[in-house]
Amino acid sequence: MNGSFAIELENVTKVYLSREDEVQALEPISFRIHSGEFVSLVGSSGCGKSTVLSLAAGLIRPTTGVVRIMGKDVLAPSNRVGYMLQQDCLLDWRTVKDNITLGLEFRGLKTEKTESHARFLLGELGLAHTLKQFPSQLSGGMRQRVALVRTLAVQPDILLLDEPFSAVDYQNKLYLEELLTGVLKKSKVTALLVTHDLEEALALSDRILIMGNRPGRIRRTLEVPEELRSATPLKARGKPSFRPLFNELWKEMDR
Numbered sequence: 001m002n003g004s005f006a007i008e009l010e011n012v013t014k015v016y017l018s019r020e021d022e023v024q025a026l027e028p029i030s031f032r033i034h035s036g037e038f039v040s041l042v043g044s045s046g047c048g049k050s051t052v053l054s055l056a057a058g059l060i061r062p063t064t065g066v067v068r069i070m071g072k073d074v075l076a077p078s079n080r081v082g083y084m085l086q087q088d089c090l091l092d093w094r095t096v097k098d099n100i101t102l103g104l105e106f107r108g109l110k111t112e113k114t115e116s117h118a119r120f121l122l123g124e125l126g127l128a129h130t131l132k133q134f135p136s137q138l139s140g141g142m143r144q145r146v147a148l149v150r151t152l153a154v155q156p157d158i159l160l161l162d163e164p165f166s167a168v169d170y171q172n173k174l175y176l177e178e179l180l181t182g183v184l185k186k187s188k189v190t191a192l193l194v195t196h197d198l199e200e201a202l203a204l205s206d207r208i209l210i211m212g213n214r215p216g217r218i219r220r221t222l223e224v225p226e227e228l229r230s231a232t233p234l235k236a237r238g239k240p241s242f243r244p245l246f247n248e249l250w251k252e253m254d255r
Contacts, residue, residue, distance in 0.1 A: 006158050006190035007033040012065030024215040025051045038191045040201035040208045048216025049194040053160050057083050082156035086163045088147040090135040097131040103154045118153035125179050141172030161193040177233040198249045203233035210252050
């Protein structure tokens with residue numbers, strides 16, 4: 001397969017089994033994401049968005065079809081993939097310094113060099129002064145920034161984002177979007193975001209994949225115009241094309 005694709009799903013289905021029943025979460029679904037691309041996955045609740053992320057992360061296996069990361073079949077979680085959730089999942093008994101290196105420890109990657117890089121990222125996100133503080137001393141937005149540093153510290157090629165900013169207030173959400181896109185553009189990390197926030201999807205993405213109701217399928221792909229892609233998330237919201245595209249997305253979701 002083409003090495004320029006960071007994520008590939010090829011005719012993937014997923015069926016969850018129980019003692020009484022089986023539930024088809026995904027119909028055959030196929031898409032490819034180029035290296036360095038930012039793609040959002042939107043759709044109604046229960047349509048299979050988080051299932052797609054779990055498949056890409058190697059947390060679950062497809063019932064049929066193939067999932068590839070950087071050209072290789074996904075058989076288990078990969079060190080090349082970072083996963084950020086809605087909850088920050090910080091350990092309250094560890095300082096910020098020890099929280100941001102947790103992923104490095106789990107993967108056996110903690111060295112003086114990688115720890116220094118984690119501290120550098122913390123500074124890039126404006127939190128260098130929090131190294132010795134504990135999570136309970138931080139605001140919600142600050143905790144999410146620490147969680148983002150922890151995820152990026154392992155230097156993943158791919159970042160999977162499951163509604164990471166939905167639990168913070170609107171002002172912090174905008175601030176975190178600006179920080180995230182800035183870091184990703186510098187590092188050229190590929191991102192796949194699951195979100196219910198259509199504005200967020202439009203402001204952050206190169207492409208948006210719109211999923212239909214369960215069993216999930218890709219109903220449509222929306223290419224985000226250069227006018228929005230080249231702007232920061234905040235400035236993108238003020239561009240002339242933003243509102244018409246948002247309305248188009250909204251109508252598509254309402255079908």
